[in-house]
């Protein structure tokens with residue numbers, strides 16, 4: 305799978321290139337070859353595209369389309385979707401594990417779809433608990449993978465022997481009681497040590513991405529015992545699912561928790577949005593303000609609604625960019641070019657090293673009302689910027 309660094313390299317490819325996003329399904333697996341609609345779609349779309357391309361580069365575009373067609377004719381229909389970048393000195397074909405919107409573009413590499421998909425894709429972790437063990441799972445791109453488990457074996461046999469020996473020798477009620485207390489304290493100490501180990505493993509897993517969520521499935525006391533030992537930033541991304549699921553296989557766990565996890569994720573994202581919108585000191589809200597701060601490199605994380613659309617205008621000379629419809633730059637009087645708003649946000653975020661977090665579904669409602677975009681400032685407050 306691609307990462308943000310690959311996409312950043314794609315953005316630097318020589319223009320013009322052909323970008324194709326192709327959904328490879330539906331297909332007929334029995335015939336082991338691709339069947340329409342994708343090849344039919346490509347033929348139709350290529351024709352429309354070539355009519356729009358300037359005569360200067362039309363032959364090049366036609367050549368790249370032929371390469372893509374030839375490549376497709378050899379593909380086995382096992383994959384979900386493809387992204388292809390093709391130019392005179394470029395050939396990149398990337399399998400994508402998620403559905404795309406079919407798209408064919410000639411010119412600058414068209415990276416909006418892949419960037420949106422990458423920033424939307426998440427890797428979460430699930431720990432299924434019972435008194436015997438903790439099972440660790442990774443949950444990414446709608447796939448659940450069992451990673452490893454940790455046994456909760458408690459070594460108590462030699463204490464028991466000791467305890468019962470003493471009980472026989474000393475009939476006094478109080479002594480027996482205190483010995484039992486000591487036994488339980490030892491059991492508790494062992495559990496505490498094991499829960500601390502689980503918490504440590506969870507922290508290590510979630511450290512790779514700062515938006516991974518952690519789901520603790522099982523008994524309330526065990527889950528709380530782990531949660532209380534997590535670092536604070538991870539605790540804010542941890543959810544407890546009270547359910548006895550320790551014996552379920554990985555596929556059954558997937559079916560059982562898919563919806564619940566999606567719901568908890570939506571809730572978490574809605575909270576992230578609310579937090580930004582309510583924190584006027586550390587966040588900026590709306591297209592104009594977010595753009596202005598992003599251009600100055602002051603935004604660390606952009607929250608971008610899935611529904612955001614519109615246009616920006618950019619000066620090719622000084623790079624000044626805003627939503628004003630003015631066709632000429634006010635600074636250097638050059639003619640401004642228009643850009644897709646989402647593309648502009650993604651380009652700018654990439655060049656300023658800001659993270660982008662795409663908010664979709666119901667979680668984006670409040671963000672949409674506030675202009676569809678917000679940004680967390682990099683360790684500074686609004687009053688410091690003023």
Ligand SMILES: [Zn+2]
Nearest residue numbers: 619622633636
């Ligand atoms: Zn300018």
